[in-house]
Amino acid sequence: MKTYCEQSMKLIIPSIRALLARILIDKYGFTQVRTAKLLGLTQPAISYYLGSKRGAKVVKAIKDCGELMTRVESLAEKIARGGGEIDVGTVICDICRIIRGSKEVLKSIYS
Numbered sequence: 001m002k003t004y005c006e007q008s009m010k011l012i013i014p015s016i017r018a019l020l021a022r023i024l025i026d027k028y029g030f031t032q033v034r035t036a037k038l039l040g041l042t043q044p045a046i047s048y049y050l051g052s053k054r055g056a057k058v059v060k061a062i063k064d065c066g067e068l069m070t071r072v073e074s075l076a077e078k079i080a081r082g083g084g085e086i087d088v089g090t091v092i093c094d095i096c097r098i099i100r101g102s103k104e105v106l107k108s109i110y111s
Contacts, residue, residue, distance in 0.1 A: 008096050011109060015058035016072060016092050017041065018049035023076035025050070030080070038079050039088065061108040062095075068105070071095050 017039060024030045032046040062068045078086045099105050
């Protein structure tokens with residue numbers, strides 16, 4: 001049996017990254033290259049996220065949960081404002097913990 005973290009690597013984290021990329025590009029006008037550098041990814045990965053080829057499965061569940069979207073939007077804002085002191089990985093882990101604790105969100109992801 002896979003652990004929650006192993007499962008989230010395939011489903012949840014790509015969805016969070018996809019949402020972050022979309023917000024940084026659409027709301028803040030960042031390029032795919034700049035977004036990739038800020039998120040520690042490659043430009044092709046950002047392109048896949050934007051094309052819903054990665055992370056699309058869980059995006060709707062995250063968008064439907066106000067608390068999760070607020071966290072994602074807050075993280076995107078901090079990144080956009082140059083929050084060099086922010087640890088993106090830690091915030092993503094926090095978002096995953098919220099998902100793990102929400103039976104409603106988990107049900108929408110895994111059903």
